Amino acid sequence: MISEATPPVTLRAVVENGLCIGCGLCAALAPERWAMRMTDEGRLRPAPLTAENHDADAMILAACPGAVVEAEPRGTQSDPVWGSFTHMGEAWAGDADIRYRAATGGVLTALGVHLLRSGQARFILHCGADPERPMRSRWQISETPEQVLDRAGSRYGPSDTLAGIEAALARNEPFAVIAKPCDANALRARAKADPRLDRLMVAVLVMVCGGASDLGKSQAVLEELGLREEEVTLFRYRGHGNPGPTRIETRSGEAFEKTYLDMWADEAGWRIQSRCKICPDAIGEAADIAAADIWPGGAPMGEDEGFNGVITRSPAGQALLESAVAAGDLVLGRAHSPRDYDDFQPHQVAKKHSVAARLRGLASAGQPVFAHRGLRIDALDAGDAAQEEGTCARAKAGKFRETLPEAD
């Protein structure tokens, strides 16, 4: 048990203690008080626009994934590591173009397209490249299948999809969200206070997530190529194959590519944000469907046609999967078991077993940590003293400290 840990009681404490992932929910709920800004470290964080009002911010903290993380079991089966699910299996987009252009096999895009075509949703809230600065990502509302496909692909940098949630709700139309697992946690927590979410949000679809790099990871690629951000017209992290190359195009017509393995060879250069290192639910337990890579051993051996793993986690997710398959928008391959996922995602298994020790380490250093519920973190605790001591030492050395950005 993490008896001495206490959750942060202000948004400032969330940010300053490295618990913020920059989801954007606070900026959506209180745009008169908070705005998302890119920090010098290349992280999207909320900047206060006025004097902080902790009483008013309490409703944000009740759903902020830096303060609370939870999921409820809604599937028909359960696994200690992989949580509640109904179906686990191979899948890919029925449309060959989606399958090719998307990050893996195009499952998330195919489901988004299916929801629009079948009339189950009127639009998708997700993220895509910022048209003005394509190395950066911003929230987007896609109303057509073409827009959903244009925004396919993994974006390995900061993304604040939930900054668009109030704009989505204000349309008063059924919609779906494609986002990260921590965004799904926040949406479920927020739904307790805002009934519009359960009424209008027909599906929450996520990727299984190894962590979000800060923008410095992308800037380092430009530096290596001798490019400035202003010159960039395309920054595609993967896709156009599975995994496909990282491709950068410039105003002068030049194009550069790096293979996925080149891009991610040096783990020290991943620049993963602090919140990700202690993430108690990077596997999408609060989503309706989670999509993953399914490379044996956890890394690609080369290029292939694109095969996702898909995990349905709720009756709504299972119904959506079946509806997409019946329409030919999605193709199912062989079934998987949680033990297959242990092989595909060894880093997620290790993380589930070490989160409790890392949170204890933070608490020992006197830092607040988020509350977590329904994620089996204490039951999976491997009691790893090295993880606990290491995290405590890093926290005491200030490695989790961040500064609240200024508005302008």
Ligand SMILES: Cc1cc2nc3c(=O)[nH]c(=O)nc-3n(C[C@H](O)[C@H](O)[C@H](O)COP(=O)(O)OP(=O)(O)OC[C@H]3O[C@@H](n4cnc5c(N)ncnc54)[C@H](O)[C@@H]3O)c2cc1C
């Ligand atoms: C930061 C990050 C880390 C990941 N780590 C892992 C991992 O450890 N293990 C694993 O199996 N898979 C991981 N993936 C997921 C994997 O890269 C694919 O996204 C996943 O397999 C879904 O593939 P797809 O072809 O269905 O996606 P696509 O059909 O290409 O759809 C991707 C969708 O995700 C949205 N999206 C892309 N980037 C982001 C982002 N940063 N934040 C919010 N939404 C986004 C897009 O808007 C799009 O709608 C990660 C993805 C990201 C973005």
Ligand code: SF4
């Ligand atoms: S995690 Fe999200 S809601 Fe919480 S402070 Fe950061 S951006 Fe705001």
Ligand code: SF4
């Ligand atoms: S690892 Fe967790 S906190 Fe980090 S981006 Fe992924 S889901 Fe969010």
